[in-house]
Amino acid sequence: xxxxxxxxxxxxxxxxxxxxxxxxxxxxxxxxxxxxxxxxxxxxxxxxxxxxxxxxxxxxxxxxxxxxxxxxxxxxxxxxxxxxxxxxxxxxxxxxxxxxxxxxxxxxxxxxxxxxxxxxxxxxxxxxxxxxxxxxxxxxxxxxxxxxx
Amino acid sequence: xxxxxxxxxxxxxxxxxxxxxxxxxxxxxxxxxxxxxxxxxxxxxxxxxxxxxxxxxxxxxxxxxxxxxxxxxxxxxxxxxxxxxxxxxxxxxxxxxxxxxxxxxxxxxxxxxxxxxxxxxxxxxxxxxxxxxxxxxxxxxxxxxxxxxxxxxxxxxxxxxxxxxxxxxxxxxxxxxxxxxxxxxxxxxxxxxxxxxxxxxxxxxxxxxxxxxxxxxxxxxxxxxxxxxxxxxxxxxxxxxxxxxxxxxxxxxxxxxxxxxxxxxxxxxxxxxxxxxxxxxxxxxxxxxxxxxxxxxxxxxxxxxxxxxxxxxxxxxxxxxxxxxxxxxxxxxxxxxxxxxxxxxxxxxxxxxxxxxxxxxxxxxxxxxxxxxxxxxxxxxxxxxxxxxxxxxxxxxxxxxxxxxxxxxxxxxxxxxxxxxxxxxxxxxxxxxxxxxxxxxxxxxxxxxxxxxxxxxxxxxxxxxxxxxxxxxxxxxxxxxxxxxxxxxxxxxxxxxxxxxxxxxxxxxxxxxxxxxxxxxxxxxxxxxxxxxxxxxxxxxxxxxxxxxxxxxxxxxxxxxxxxxxxxxxxxxxxxxxxxxxxxxxxxxxxxxxxxxxxxxxxxxxxxxxxxxxxxxxxxxxxxxxxxxxxxxxxxxxxxxxxxxxxxxxxxxxxxxxxxx
Numbered sequence: 098x099x100x101x102x103x104x105x106x107x108x109x110x111x112x113x114x115x116x117x118x119x120x121x122x123x124x125x126x127x128x129x130x131x132x133x134x135x136x137x138x139x140x141x142x143x144x145x146x147x148x149x150x151x152x153x154x155x156x157x158x159x160x161x162x163x164x165x166x167x168x169x170x171x172x173x174x175x176x177x178x179x180x181x182x183x184x185x186x187x188x189x190x191x192x193x194x195x196x197x198x199x200x201x202x203x204x205x206x207x208x209x210x211x212x213x214x215x216x217x218x219x220x221x222x223x224x225x226x227x228x229x230x231x232x233x234x235x236x237x238x239x240x241x242x243x244x245x246x
Numbered sequence: 247x248x249x250x251x252x253x254x255x256x257x258x259x260x261x262x263x264x265x266x267x268x269x270x271x272x273x274x275x276x277x278x279x280x281x282x283x284x285x286x287x288x289x290x291x292x293x294x295x296x297x298x299x300x301x302x303x304x305x306x307x308x309x310x311x312x313x314x315x316x317x318x319x320x321x322x323x324x325x326x327x328x329x330x331x332x333x334x335x336x337x338x339x340x341x342x343x344x345x346x347x348x349x350x351x352x353x354x355x356x357x358x359x360x361x362x363x364x365x366x367x368x369x370x371x372x373x374x375x376x377x378x379x380x381x382x383x384x385x386x387x388x389x390x391x392x393x394x395x396x397x398x399x400x401x402x403x404x405x406x407x408x409x410x411x412x413x414x415x416x417x418x419x420x421x422x423x424x425x426x427x428x429x430x431x432x433x434x435x436x437x438x439x440x441x442x443x444x445x446x447x448x449x450x451x452x453x454x455x456x457x458x459x460x461x462x463x464x465x466x467x468x469x470x471x472x473x474x475x476x477x478x479x480x481x482x483x484x485x486x487x488x489x490x491x492x493x494x495x496x497x498x499x500x501x502x503x504x505x506x507x508x509x510x511x512x513x514x515x516x517x518x519x520x521x522x523x524x525x526x527x528x529x530x531x532x533x534x535x536x537x538x539x540x541x542x543x544x545x546x547x548x549x550x551x552x553x554x555x556x557x558x559x560x561x562x563x564x565x566x567x568x569x570x571x572x573x574x575x576x577x578x579x580x581x582x583x584x585x586x587x588x589x590x591x592x593x594x595x596x597x598x599x600x601x602x603x604x605x606x607x608x609x610x611x612x613x614x615x616x617x618x619x620x621x622x623x624x625x626x627x628x629x630x631x632x633x634x635x636x637x638x639x640x641x642x643x644x645x646x647x648x649x650x651x652x653x654x655x656x657x658x659x660x661x662x663x664x665x666x667x668x669x670x671x672x673x674x675x676x677x678x679x680x681x682x683x684x685x686x687x688x689x690x691x692x693x694x695x696x697x698x699x700x701x702x703x704x705x706x707x708x709x710x711x712x713x714x715x716x717x718x719x720x721x722x723x724x725x726x727x728x729x730x731x732x733x734x735x736x737x738x739x740x741x742x743x744x745x746x747x748x749x750x751x752x753x754x755x756x757x758x759x760x761x762x763x764x765x766x767x768x769x770x771x772x773x774x775x776x777x778x779x780x781x782x783x784x785x786x787x788x789x790x791x792x793x794x795x796x797x798x799x800x801x802x803x804x805x806x807x808x809x810x811x812x813x814x815x816x817x818x819x820x821x822x823x824x825x826x827x828x829x830x831x832x833x834x835x836x837x838x839x840x841x842x843x844x845x846x847x848x849x850x851x852x853x854x855x856x857x858x859x860x861x862x863x864x865x866x867x868x869x870x871x872x873x874x875x876x877x878x879x880x881x882x883x884x885x886x887x888x889x890x891x892x893x894x895x896x897x898x899x900x901x902x903x904x905x906x907x
Contacts, residue, residue, distance in 0.1 A: 104589075112603070115607070116607075119607055122640075123614055126636055127615070127632065129636075130632060130633055131631075132630065133629065133630055134629035134631070150633070152629075164848075167766070169764055169765070169766050189482075189764050189844035189857045190844070190845065192826065193825075232629075
C-alpha cells in the first residue's frame with residue numbers, strides 16, 4: 098500500500114476507535130450523572146427515587162423557615178401550589194433565598210420523605226422565576242403570583 | 247438628539263458593511279484593484295461609525311439620560327461615574343454594541359496591519375469580516391437597539407446596574423472575552439479567504455498565526471478574569487462551576503488552542519491543511535454558539551438577561567448561516583488544498599495531532615454536557631441538568647493525557663525522531679517531576695496520592711519545557727548566547743506551557759488542600775481552620791457611595807502572630823434589589839484566606855449570631871497566574887519577527903529543529 102494511504106488508514110482507524118470509545122463512555126457517564134428535576138407533587142406521588150442526586154424546585158412557603166438554636170441547620174418547605182416538600186440544609190443559604198421566592202435545590206431524598214440539600218440556589222435577578230419552577234407551578238407562573246392568592 | 251445620532255451612525259455602519267462585503271470580494275474576482283483597495287478605507291470607516299455610536303451611548307450613561315430605555319434599565323444617578331461608563335456593557339443591548347465595536351475594531355486592525363498581504367487575500371478577508379459585521383449590525387438594529395427611547399413618559403430615576411457587576415473585574419472581563427471571541431472571526435475570515443482562493447500554504451499559515459494567537463491570548467485573559475471574578479464576587483470561593491456560560495467560553499478556547507497548534511504544523515510542514523481550516527471555522531462558530539447560549543436565555547445562568555425570543559431565533563439563524571455556508575464552501579473547495587506528505591509516528595506532528603484530538607474530544611464532551619439538557623427539554627425527556635461530576639469525569643483524565651503528551655512532544659523533532667534520543671530527553675524531566683511530586687505533598691498536613699499525580703503532571707510539563715530550553719542552548723558558546731539565538735515565538739510557546747503547568751498545580755493544590763467551613767459565630771467566638779485562628783469581633787455598620795452594609799470583623803492569626811484583619815460585608819444598595827455578599831480575602835502567593843458573611847441567624851437581631859464561611863484556599867492564585875503567563879506567552883509569540891517581514895518568502899522552512907508551536 099502507498100505509504101501516505103497506509104498512514105491515513107491507520108489514522109482513520111485510530112480516530113474511529115477513539116471517538117466510538119468516547120461516545121460510549123460519554124453516554125454511560127451522562128446516564129450516571131444526570132440530575133433530574135422534580136416538582137414537589139412528583140415527590141408526593143412517589144415518583145422520585147430515594148438517595149439519588151436529584152434537583153427539586155418550588156416556592157418557599159412563607160413562615161416555613163425554621164432555624165436551629167445552635168448550628169446552621171435550617172429546615173423549610175417548598176411548594177408547587179399543589180403538594181409540599183420539606184427540605185433540610187446545613188450550610189449558608191444564598192443571598193436571594195427568601196420566603197415566598199423560588200428556590201432550586203440539589204440533593205437527595207431520604208427515606209423519611211425529607212429532601213437533604215447539598216446546594217440551594219436562588220436566582221440572581223429578583224424579577225425572575227427559574228423556568229423549571231415556572232413550568233412546574235400548577236396554577237400560576239411565578240412565586241410572587243402565588244403569594245397573592 | 248445624541249442617542250438618535252448613535253442610531254444613525256449604526257445605520258451608516260450597516261450600509262458601509264454591505265459595501266465592504268460586496269465590493270472588494272467582487273473586485274478580487276474581476277481583478278479590479280480599485281474595488282479591492284476600497285476594503286481598507288471601508289473597514290476603517292465602519293469602525294469610526296461604530297465608535298461614534300458607542301460614544302453616544304456612553305454620553306447618555308454619563309449624563310444619566312433616562313429617556314433612553316437601556317440607560318434607565320442599567321444605570322442610576324447615584325452610581326459612581328466609572329460604573330456609569332462600564333454600565334454601557336452591563337446589559338444585553340450595550341454588550342452587543344461592545345461586541346460590534348470590537349468586531350469593527352478587529353476589521354480595522356486587519357486593514358491597518360495587513361498591507362503586506364496579497365491584495366486579493368486582504369480584500370477577501372475584509373469582505374468576509376464585512377459579512378459577519380452585517381450580521382451583528384442587523385442583530386443590534388432589529389432586535390437590540392440600545393438607543394430606544396422611553397418617551398413620552400421617562401422615569402425619574404434609573405433602576406441601577408446589577409450590584410454584581412459593580413466591580414473592577416467586571417470592567418475588563420467582557421471586553422477581554424469579546425476580544426477573544428471576536429478575534430477568532432479573523433482566523434475564520436482568513437480560512438474562508440483561503441478556501442475561496444484555493445491558496446493554503448505555509449505563507450498563508452504564517453499570516454493567520456499571529457491573529458489567532460492574539461485572539462487566543464485575549465480569550466485566555468477573559469476567561470481567567472471571569473473565573474477570578476466569580477471567585478471573589480459571587481461570594482463563595484468557587485472558581486469554576488461548569489456553568490453553561492463558562493462552558494460557552496471554554497469551548498472556543500479549546501478549539502482555539504487546537505487551532506494554534508495545527509497552524510504551527512501547517513506553517514512548518516504544510517500538513518493538516520483542511521483540518522486547520524475546519525478548526526478555524528469551528529472556533530468562530532463556537533464563539534457564536536456561546537453568544538447564542540448566553541444571550542437567548544435558553545439557559546438559566548448569571549448572564550441570562552430578560553429574554554426576547556426574537557433575539558435567540560436571530561442568532562440561531564445567523565449561526566446556521568455561518569456554519570452552513572462555510573461548511574458547504576469547505577466541502578466544495580477543501581479537496582483542492584489537501585496535502586500529501588508523510589511523517590513518522592515518532593515525530594512532533596504525531597504529538598501535535600494527539601494534542602488536537604484530545605482538545606477536540608474535551609470540547610465535544612463539554613459541548614454534549616452543555617447542550618444535552620436543552621435537547622432533552624425540547625424532546626420532552628424531562629428537565630435534566632448535567633452536573634460538575636460529569637464534566638470532571640472526562641476533563642481531568644483527558645487533561646492528564648494532554649499534559650503527558652505535551653511534555654513528551656515538546657522535545658520531539660519534525661518528521662522523525664529517534665526513540666533512543668526521545669527516551670533520553672524524557673528521562674531527566676521525568677525523574678525531576680517525580681521527585682517534586684513525591685516531596686511537595688509533605689509540606690501539607692496530610693499526604694494525598696491524588697495530589698502526587700496532579701503535581702507530577704504539572705511538574706512534568708514544567709520540567710520538560712526547561713529541559714528543552716537547556717537542550718537548545720547546549721551547543722552555544724554560553725548559556726545566554728544560546729538563549730539569544732532562539733526566536734520570540736519559541737519563548738512564547740514555553741512561557742505558555744509553563745503557564746499551563748502553573749495553572750494545573752494551582753487547580754490540583756486548591757482542590758486537594760483547601761479547607762472550607764460554614765459556621766455559626768457570635769461576637770467573641772474563636773475557631774481554628776487549617777492552622778489559622780479566626781476571632782469574630784462582631785458586626786458593625788458601614789457606608790459606601792451607593793450602599794449600606796453590615797461589616798463583620800475577623801482577626802486572623804497563626805501561632806499567636808496576627809496575619810490579617812478581614813472585613814467581609816453584606817451590602818444593601820440604595821436602589822433596592824438584592825442583598826450582596828462581599829467577601830474579604832487575604833491573598834498570598836501560597837494561600838488565600840477567604841471570609842464571607844452569610845446572614846444574621848435571627849433577622850431581627852443583627853448583632854447576634856451570624857452564619858460565616860471561613861476558607862483556606864491553597865495556591866488558588868496560581869490558577870489565574872498561570873493563565874496570565876499563557877496569555878503573555880501568546881503575546882510574545884506574536885512579537886516574532888518573522889510575522890512582520892514586509893515581503894514574505896514562499897519557501898517552506900523544513901529545519902529539523904523543533905520550531906515554535
